[in-house]
Ligand SMILES: O=C(O)/C=C/C(=O)CC(=O)CC(=O)O
């Protein structure tokens with residue numbers, strides 16, 4: 547099918563990250579109207595769903611005014627997937643002009659919007675689904691012989707994270723302090739208190755759970771999984787490696803990862819990503835075959851190019867430190883969701899499930915500084931800036947972006963998640979309204 551342009555929004559060309567193939571949801575406000583409301587990005591503009599709520603609810607079965615006029619996406623996320631699909635189809639028709647009713651007054655310029663947290667996140671879980679990342683971290687923490695634990699190829703390993711410290715693109719991030727092992731070589735010497743020195747990013751994506759919650763005791767099946775995934779964002783799972791090293795045995799990450807996780811503001815649906823469905827880098831899961839409940843008969847992922855940049859305070863431009871791809875995950879989003887609920891865990895609309903760090907095989911596709919600097923044994927060059935890093939410095943701005951591009955298909959971009967690191971002890975303003983904290 548040829549690309550369908552928008553007569554109303556000529557900037558929404560096939561190669562714009564917000565082409566008419568994308569239609570991602572976000573929550574925004576403007577200085578002239580500070581009400582937080584739901585929008586859909588189209589080219590250089592945002593379609594204000596509140597401004598056309600009647601048009602939408604009249605034509606989409608099951609859609610209520612609350613779903614499109616709330617200050618977050620939870621109500622819409624909680625609807626059956628056929629309602630989100632109906633809404634996407636109707637927005638596509640309106641934006642591309644095959645259905646009448648919209649004028650340019652329904653849109654605001656992207657440059658005029660302030661983005662807000664897209665949803666109230668009830669629970670946040672983070673997986674560990676890149677075989678390359680798990681092997682690299684395992685080798686560094688436990689040695690090459692114990693790199694991949696015996697369970698890893700049988701289930702998507704994960705841990706329960708902390709929803710209250712999921713922040714948005716643009717938020718300040720303060721270097722954490724905590725307990726650190728006193729002697730690097732000998733844990734028996736105990737700990738000291740201090741600012742984390744081994745501050746790291748983790749290149750991840752995450753998905754928002756959608757659909758009515760399954761009751762406790764009723765797992766989500768593989769056949770149902772795509773109807774319970776509302777859409778994806780790019781995510782940075784900020785990590786303190788020295789805190790992690792001392793605390794993680796035997797229960798896994800705790801304080802090392804409870805202080806900041808940041809996400810990009812636009813949620814991209816699986817329907818937008820469908821033309822980008824691709825084999826995973828692993829191609830198949832044969833050795834071992836997953837148990838039946840977690841076997842995906844359509845085992846695949848999405849071809850999403852991911853990039854991480856760092857800009858130090860004295861640098862004039864950001865420099866790329868990693869290029870990876872969402873295809874690099876061994877366990878896909880369906881398998882993560884199905885496994886999370888197999889015990890009967892009730893998954894609620896607005897829950898956020900992180901993919902785990904997305905590393906590929908080549909060194910320049912590693913998704914964390916821990917791997918890029920191989921626990922401090924090599925320096926990572928920041929382009930031609932003359933600067934090098936092992937772990938992150940105060941004042942560094944870390945940015946992650948994701949984009950899908952293919953000839954003949956509209957581009958699907960995620961925008962980016964960009965955050966600056968402030969020194970330990972920096973006071974942030976009293977309210978991090980909408981997930982964006984600023985230095986006081
Ligand atoms: O103990 C380990 O092997 C490492 C655990 C993590 O770093 C947890 C994590 O955030 C996983 C990930 O992002 O892939």
Ligand SMILES: [Ca+2]
Pocket residue numbers: 672673748750783900902903
């Ligand atoms: Ca992580």
Ligand SMILES: [Mg+2]
Pocket residue numbers: 707708783784803804805806807
């Ligand atoms: Mg985190």
